[in-house]
Amino acid sequence: MIALVDCNNFYVSCERTVDPSLNGKPVIVLSNNDGVVISRSNEVKALGVPMAGPIYMHRDLIKKHDIKCFSANFNLYMQLSEQVMSVVRDFSPEVEVYSVDEAFIDMNGLEWKKPEQYLRGLRNRVSIEVGIPVSIGIAETKTLTKVAAEFCKKDPSLEGVLNIYGDPKRNDYLRSLPVGDLWGVGRKFAAMLIEQYNIKTALELISQPDKWILDHLHIGGLKMVWELRGTPCIPVEANLSPPKQIMRSRSFGRYVKTLPELKEAAALFMGMACESLRAHNLVAGIAGVFIHTNRFNQDEKYSNSINDSLSQPTSYTPNLIAHVHRLLEQIYREGYKYQKLGVILTDLAPAKEMQLNFYTDEDTLRKNEAVMNTFDKLNTKYRTNHLIMLAAEGTEHSWRSKQEHLSTDKPVFVDPAERTRFMTTNSLPSKTSPLKSTKHDSAFDPAQQSRALGKQVAERMMSRD
DNA sequence: TCTGGGGTCCTAGGACCC
DNA sequence: TCTGGGGTCCTAGGACCC
Numbered sequence: 001m002i003a004l005v006d007c008n009n010f011y012v013s014c015e016r017t018v019d020p021s022l023n024g025k026p027v028i029v030l031s032n033n034d035g036v037v038i039s040r041s042n043e044v045k046a047l048g049v050p051m052a053g054p055i056y057m058h059r060d061l062i063k064k065h066d067i068k069c070f071s072a073n074f075n076l077y078m079q080l081s082e083q084v085m086s087v088v089r090d091f092s093p094e095v096e097v098y099s100v101d102e103a104f105i106d107m108n109g110l111e112w113k114k115p116e117q118y119l120r121g122l123r124n125r126v127s128i129e130v131g132i133p134v135s136i137g138i139a140e141t142k143t144l145t146k147v148a149a150e151f152c153k154k155d156p157s158l159e160g161v162l163n164i165y166g167d168p169k170r171n172d173y174l175r176s177l178p179v180g181d182l183w184g185v186g187r188k189f190a191a192m193l194i195e196q197y198n199i200k201t202a203l204e205l206i207s208q209p210d211k212w213i214l215d216h217l218h219i220g221g222l223k224m225v226w227e228l229r230g231t232p233c234i235p236v237e238a239n240l241s242p243p244k245q246i247m248r249s250r251s252f253g254r255y256v257k258t259l260p261e262l263k264e265a266a267a268l269f270m271g272m273a274c275e276s277l278r279a280h281n282l283v284a285g286i287a288g289v290f291i292h293t294n295r296f297n298q299d300e301k302y303s304n305s306i307n308d309s310l311s312q313p314t315s316y317t318p319n320l321i322a323h324v325h326r327l328l329e330q331i332y333r334e335g336y337k338y339q340k341l342g343v344i345l346t347d348l349a350p351a352k353e354m355q356l357n358f359y360t361d362e363d364t365l366r367k368n369e370a371v372m373n374t375f376d377k378l379n380t381k382y383r384t385n386h387l388i389m390l391a392a393e394g395t396e397h398s399w400r401s402k403q404e405h406l407s408t409d410k411p412v413f414v415d416p417a418e419r420t421r422f423m424t425t426n427s428l429p430s431k432t433s434p435l436k437s438t439k440h441d442s443a444f445d446p447a448q449q450s451r452a453l454g455k456q457v458a459e460r461m462m463s464r465d
Numbered sequence: 466t467c468t469g470g471g472g473t474c475c476t477a478g479g480a481c482c483c
Numbered sequence: 484t485c486t487g488g489g490g491t492c493c494t495a496g497g498a499c500c501c
Contacts, residue, residue: 010501030469031468031469031470032469032470033467033468033469034467034469035467035468035469036468036469038469038470038501052468052469053468054467054468055467055468056466056467056468057467057468059467072469072470074470098500098501099472099500099501100501101501102501183499183500184499184500185499186498186499186500187498187499188497188498188499189498189499217498218475218476218498219474219475219476220474220475220498220499243471243472243473244472244473245471245472245473246471246472247470247471247472248470248471249469249470249471250469250470251468251469251470294468295468296467296468340469342470342471401469
């Protein structure tokens with residue numbers, strides 16, 4: 001028995017914990033450059049605004065229905081995700097955190113606990129302690145829990161939990177499920193199944209012979225189909241494995257033409273990637289960079305990527321920045337308006353198993369490691385990525401993403417008692433309530449804030465030493 | 466005018482080996 | 484005129500996920 005805990009409209013729900021007056025109102029969360037819809041409230045879904053579509057096509061609808069739009073605030077979403085997951089872990093040690101808003105629970109050994117009742121308790125605790133609504137599906141396989149959670153969201157009378165484990169009516173659900181809504185069937189496969197083979201529902205798909213599935217949807221598709229028939233093929237993996245690749249990329253807030261500006265962006269993104277690399281105690285053997293112009297602009301198109309192995313695997317930011325700067329010089333072409341740049345680290349290996357080469361100067365290695373250690377400690381301690389940075393990363397970043405509708409960057413603390421009161425009375429919180437949102441004001445500048453913080457820290461350290 | 470970011474896995478095909 | 488068979492490894496690209 002497996003359960004899936006799935007947060008409803010996660011990013012929108014996060015914004016609503018900051019500002020509960022958004023409850024019941026149409027709300028959208030936008031991608032990094034405020035260009036694309038990445039989360040919608042139920043009210044917005046009902047209005048027909050599609051997921052992952054460009055927002056500018058819905059200007060009129062936004063105005064007409066007074067839809068509230070927010071820039072993505074991933075710091076906030078990560079914090080709330082961690083809170084949700086920590087409640088989930090209270091209910092079982094066997095948890096696979098599958099994404100920012102989803103977790104699978106291995107329920108084996110918990111069947112006797114009356115799963116619906118037990119997990120309804122989980123749902124209520126997440127709701128009260130974190131303020132995020134979740135839907136929970138229970139079934140024999142991961143793919144079936146996805147189906148259950150999907151139906152659960154659409155039927156409020158289920159109170160957030162649908163158990164289809166051993167349910168003889170399982171195929172009734174599959175009969176009414178469009179093939180494109182399946183976990184493992186994306187746009188391309190859905191179009192092929194419907195247009196070429198007239199296979200429209202999940203039930204029609206699982207009625208095909210294995211050989212046909214293997215030929216058309218490959219091994220991943222066959223696993224999915226077996227899972228829909230009730231045979232587990234995708235295990236719950238409670239132990240998370242280290243990443244195989246780390247990438248940092250952004251679309252620019254404006255077009256960028258010059259090599260120095262691209263280098264600045266590459267350095268900044270590499271700084272971020274390296275931080276993650278070291279947080280996982282890994283080193284990279286290969287690093288690369290890619291750039292491209294606006295892919296929707298047919299007149300002028302250029303995109304290129306390049307990567308190369310390092311003479312010595314490392315997580316030392318200065319070396320990796322120098323490496324991608326050299327690579328960037330090779331693919332940069334003058335005269336183009338660049339829209340996006342990204343850096344990629346691959347061939348990752350545990351830092352403690354690092355291979356040295358014949359020429360490696362171990363003394364330098366140790367010194368570099370100590371520098372990065374101190375670097376990370378300070379940036380972690382003061383909860384900012386920009387307390388200390390490399391000069392190559394620049395300070396102005398005039399090309400950075402638009403984020404014109406940020407809610408708040410400050411950590412959110414909500415007193416559970418206060419939330420309970422809010423939920424039961426359903427009244428708006430008073431002005432002094434901790435639920436009150438910290439509105440983004442235009443004077444708030446993260447860069448300036450961190451410079452001020454940096455100054456404070458520097459003064460403190462100097463007075464001490 | 467305006468179109469995200471960060472991942473995983475699988476497959477086909479090419480290079481190379483003997 | 485006539486040109487094998489059996490492998491491995493790597494990479495780019497395509498599918499998928501949230």
